[in-house]
Amino acid sequence: MTGPSRGTTGFVVVGAALAGLRAVEAARAAGYAGPITLIGAETHLPYDRPPLSKAFLTTPDADPVHYRDADALRALEVDLRLGSPAVRLDPVRRTVLAGGRETPYDRLLIATGAEPRRLAHLPRTAGVLTLRTVDDARALRTAIRPGLRLVIVGAGFIGSEIASSARALGAEAVIVDAAEIPLVRAVGEVVGQALAGLHGRHGTRLVRGTGVAALLGGDRVTGVRLGTGETLAADLVLVGVGAAPATGWLAGSGIALHPSDGGVLCDEHLATSLPGVYAAGDVARWPNRLLGETMRLENWTNAADQAAVAAVNALFPERARPYETVPYFWSDWYGRRIQFVGSPAADDVAFVSGGPDEDRFVALYRRGDRLIGAATLDEPRKIMKYRRFIAGRGAWDRAADALAGRLPR
Incomplete structure (x- = not known):
């Protein structure tokens, strides 16, 4: 069986980052010959995100590493629609609205990833950045310079990697985290405490157990006031307090979402609550039988591996297998x-x-x-x-x- 044949509505993948691309590749490798549409919010070809907080920041004029160029994507016979953020899923008519255009689907994969969380109580002002896309990374790279006073809100992996990169470029870095022990959800208390010690040993101050109460300055940030009352001077503030599944466009679709983190709920085969709709990558929450846990993972390895399984499961139900994995991630500091x-x-x-x-x-x-x-x-x-x-x-x-x-x- 080769999945839905040409002439049908075919396979639509929403999200043109790593997970979306791997889903397309897996579909073709598995023998699917029908039409594929890959829809992405960004205007860039799929690129490697992990370097954005590391080597990309410390290498002047570096370009993002694209997984495939335009010719390679054409060889996959994919209808690539970049710069088209999805805004609505209609499961009754089986259509996706993106870029002002409705696209029908036979099978749909949600691979829209996650978006940076923001601090709702703080105003948006110049000099306050987040990091998710290559455009965000370019803005951050342009801003970091020797002697810059950088305050990073959040001692997770992104914040820690940026602190490391900033120190390598000669900037001063202070990390502020509301938790007493950072990274507890990722590595637990014992190792989280051990990793926190790396910052002090490399000249980065880590302020724990408090948050940012207010931004200082007028049109541009000049500092932050902490919940303790302490004031930190800042030429730049980077907010790295985690990411939320990019599911706003699914509102009204009736798809089941996790009540706490908003991830798309999937079964062990990565099927969602809607017929013909699957999910993979940062956005998906599924039962990982190998470890006996329900998980939502935000890492490169899972995005690639999970999307490949989800695509085959969606297109070839007779081949469907549970997605089981031992999660793996890495991070580079100092x-x-x-x-x-x-x-x-x-x-x-x-x-x-x-x-x-x-x-x-x-x-x-x-x-x-x-x-x-x-x-x-x-x-x-x-x-x-x-x-x-x-x-x-x-x-x-x-x-x-x-x-x-x-x-x-």
Whole structure:
């Protein structure tokens, strides 16, 4: 079977970033010969986002890395519609309205990703930026200079990467985070505390347990006042308080969304509550049976892998398989590589190599009698051993063997 044939309404993918592109590629690789439409809000060809907070900022005049050029996309026989943000999904008529144009679908994949969260109580003013797109990154790169006083709101991965890049460019950086321990949801308290120490060791002040109460200045920001009453001078403020699923365009469609974070609710095959509609990437929340959790992941690896499975499941129901994965992500701070696999929802965390105050470590996460996660700092050769071990539902009491390399590959 080759999926819906030519002449039907075909496969429509909304979101032309990594997940959307991988879905198109997977559809063609699986033998789907019908029409494909790829709709994107940005005007740029699909590009690699992770460097935007790292090498892109520190390399003058660097261009984004595009996954495929226009010729390669044409070879996929895809109707590419860039600069066309989606505004409505009509599941009864099975159409998507984007760029002032209605597009009918037979199968639809939602891959619209996430949007930066903003601080609703603060006015929008010059000198206050967020980072999500290459245009955001260009504006930030233009602004950062030696001696610049940068205040970053949010000590997550994006904020931390930007602080690292700013320090490399000679700027002063202060990070403000409302949590006492940053990154708890991503890596847990133990490793979150360990990673927080990297900032101070590299000249970045980290202010924890308070938020920004007000912006100072008139037409342009000159500083921030914290909830503690302290005032920080600022030539630039970067808001990096996380991202929210880009689902505003789905209002009125009746699609089921998670009541807390707004992610699109999917089953184990990545099908949503609407017939013929699937979701993948930052926007999707689904039950990951391998780890026994319902998850919504915001990382490169998941966007690529999940979209490929969702596309095949949507187009070839007879081949449908549950999407199970051991999550993997990485981050680069101050010339050091942080990597994580699995889940931070653990009963215990133990450092089996190095320690929380050191610049190299391996930390393992136990849930019951299973190894459920692993975090490493500057141990790039070890992390994938743990990912394979977790995928095999490896027992905690054998986890040390994985570190020593004594487990079968």
